[in-house]
Amino acid sequence: MKSVVAEARALHRTYMRGDTPVRAIRGIDITIQAADYVAILGPSGCGKSTLLNLLGGIDIPTAGSVRLLGHDTRELSDRRLTRLRLEKVGFVFQRFHLLPALSAAENVELPMAEAGLPRPRRRARAEDLLDYVGLSHRVDHRPGQLSGGEMQRVAIARALANKPALILADEPTGELDQDTGAEIGELFLRLNRDGTTLVIVTHDTSLARPATVVHRMRDGALQTEAKP
Amino acid sequence: MSNALSLAWRTLVRRPRRLLLFIAGVTVAAAVLIDMVMLAEGLQRSLSDLLEETGYQVRVVPKGTLPFETEAAILHSTRVAAAFSADPRIADVVPLWGRTIYASSPGAEAVATFGYGAPAGTAPTLRLRVGRTLERLGEVVINRDLAERFRLSPGDSLLVGLEPDPAVGALRSRRVVRVSGVADFMFAAAGSATLALTLEDLWALAGTTSEPAALLMIRVAADANPYAVARELRGRDTSVDVYAIPEIIEAAGDRLTYFQQLSLVLGTVSLGVAFLLVTTLLTLSVNERWGEVAALRALGVTRGRMLAQVAWQGLMISAAGTVAGIAAGLIIARYLDGILTSFPGLPVNLSFFVLDRNDALLAIGLLVVTGLLAGLYPAWRAASVNIAAVLREEIE
Structure with missing residues (x-):
């Protein structure tokens, strides 16, 4: 039986947009098991990103609970939650969020430096990860010198830096053209086949096609489409 | 980090x-x-x-004045200085006086200068550049402005006197003095012609016999406290103000x-x-x-x-x-x-x-x-x- 990486029970999240309460998540139950490739599909504003943020411990539920690697995210201090994210969760953002002042390798090294890995070891691992995502020839390039697809590959390498138990990707192909998006999709598939647990929020059905579990979201609620 | x-x-x-x-x-x-x-x-x-550079830690000035601020003077300063010198805590007393005098050189127009009078052998406010300090009557130490103006160097002669007589244009009470040295005067104004004579020469030039001094500079003995000496002298003579250097600085600071x-x-x-x-x-x-x-x-x-x-x-x-x-x-x-x-x-x-x-x-x-x-x-x-x-x- 596969271990549970993250699970949410009776999850609710309401936030304020100006004076208006927005009920982004309405009673979701979800379980992410090790080595799953979970795709969450749905129209804009249906609460996909909010769900991802809750699962990753960067947002706290209004009601219900999220257990991330056995820890209830509401019960952890900000410091411990930050440490849990650093060591066990990798994030891939739609807009990459690479630091423009750092090279590709230095961006990948960043979470390892934060975790206290010695410089020679993190440099070697950053180069290995960049090689893994097909960017061994771009190690010392800065984000401004990279294409969108290359930046997203660097972001994926950065997400893998501390050997996380879970990678959460929010619209990872949202800023890319179709061909580049397909390449990123293949990279995610390879990651999953190598044992990485993935949760991807996307509009891109091609990213959802290889998923082991596909969830469709509508108005903050989840409809599960199990796949073999 | x-x-x-x-x-x-x-x-x-x-x-x-x-x-x-x-x-x-x-x-x-x-x-x-x-x-x-x-x-x-x-x-x-x-x-x-x-003030510290002079090596004299206490100043005595006429009541209510700062040194050379007014024409007020301590009269019979030689006697006053001798009385102070009798105190074992006092190592040396130097009276100083000053007034405007005129200097002239053959073929040059007379210029107004500030003339300091100091006892022969003392030069507490001079930084000697060339030659030597005042050692005897009839000698003068001049500043560099005056030396350049009259092209003078040690050994040359200079005519000094009081303001020129308007009738004949010659300096009154004039006498010839010999330049013994060229110095920077620590308290002289920028660009001003300044010279130092012996006190006796300056008093004679001014025609005064009351031995006035604008300032008495006192060096205290090595083991004496300048504050205590100043306080003691203040109590002894109420016609003068007596300051240790920090007290002068404090008085200046108030202004x-x-x-x-x-x-x-x-x-x-x-x-x-x-x-x-x-x-x-x-x-x-x-x-x-x-x-x-x-x-x-x-x-x-x-x-x-x-x-x-x-x-x-x-x-x-x-x-x-x-x-x-x-x-x-x-x-x-x-x-x-x-x-x-x-x-x-x-x-x-x-x-x-x-x-x-x-x-x-x-x-x-x-x-x-x-x-x-x-x-x-x-x-x-x-x-x-x-x-x-x-x-x-x-x-x-």
Whole structure:
């Protein structure tokens, strides 16, 4: 039986947009098991990103609970939650969020430096990860010198830096053209086949096609489409 | 720590032109602060150094005056000095007097000079450049202005006297004296012709037999306390004021409080400007990097690390501005000192801007602390970013 990486029970999240309460998540139950490739599909504003943020411990539920690697995210201090994210969760953002002042390798090294890995070891691992995502020839390039697809590959390498138990990707192909998006999709598939647990929020059905579990979201609620 | 420092530096230099502009702003503020710190007590420190240089720790002046401030005099100064000298705590007493006298050289027009009279063999307010000091009657030590004007050097003759007789144009009471040396007069005004004669010669020239002195300079014995001696002499003769050097500086300071007030106000304003510049730059920078800050927090960068990164940036800007500001401040102070000390009547050896090590360290400390405080608000903003809200707003 596969271990549970993250699970949410009776999850609710309401936030304020100006004076208006927005009920982004309405009673979701979800379980992410090790080595799953979970795709969450749905129209804009249906609460996909909010769900991802809750699962990753960067947002706290209004009601219900999220257990991330056995820890209830509401019960952890900000410091411990930050440490849990650093060591066990990798994030891939739609807009990459690479630091423009750092090279590709230095961006990948960043979470390892934060975790206290010695410089020679993190440099070697950053180069290995960049090689893994097909960017061994771009190690010392800065984000401004990279294409969108290359930046997203660097972001994926950065997400893998501390050997996380879970990678959460929010619209990872949202800023890319179709061909580049397909390449990123293949990279995610390879990651999953190598044992990485993935949760991807996307509009891109091609990213959802290889998923082991596909969830469709509508108005903050989840409809599960199990796949073999 | 080194990671936060490195990130702070590399984030700062992402916009080098803007960074340089802000550092230039902090540099100007730091330069003003350094100058104000130098100005606040510069004149007093400079005066204190000059007074100490003479080697005489106590001054006796006519009641209610400062040395050479008025024409009031201590009469029969030789007798008064001898009486003081009888005190075993007093090693030496030198009476000084001064008045305007005229000097002339063959073929040259007479010029008004300030003539000091000092006992032969003493020269407490002279820095001898060439020749020797006064050793006998009929000798004169002149300053470099006078030496250049009449092309004189030791051994040459000079005609001195009182103001020219309007009827015949010749100097009254004139006599020929011999130049024994050329010196800088510590308390002479810039560009002024100054000379020193023996007291006896000056009294004779002035036609006075009352042996007036504008000032008695007293050197106390090695084991004596100048304050105690001054207090004792004050009680002994109520017609004079007696000051130890720190008391003169204090009296002068009372007349110079406006320098301290001006320095305090402008120094505070400059710190305020530095604070606002650093806060503005860092707040702008954090706001521009809002998404990046949220992403870093999501990736596992702690609040403390985020706070440290921005606080380091504040320190870096203020440190760079402080270093450049000290250099700029010293250059500006030198320029302003040149202007201020050229005012007529001011001793050329006085300085308005004096850099004291402790005050300089205080100014540097204030600037660094200002940089740190200025970074606190943007650092707090960065550290307390609502990660989910920023990431959500970014893609909406």
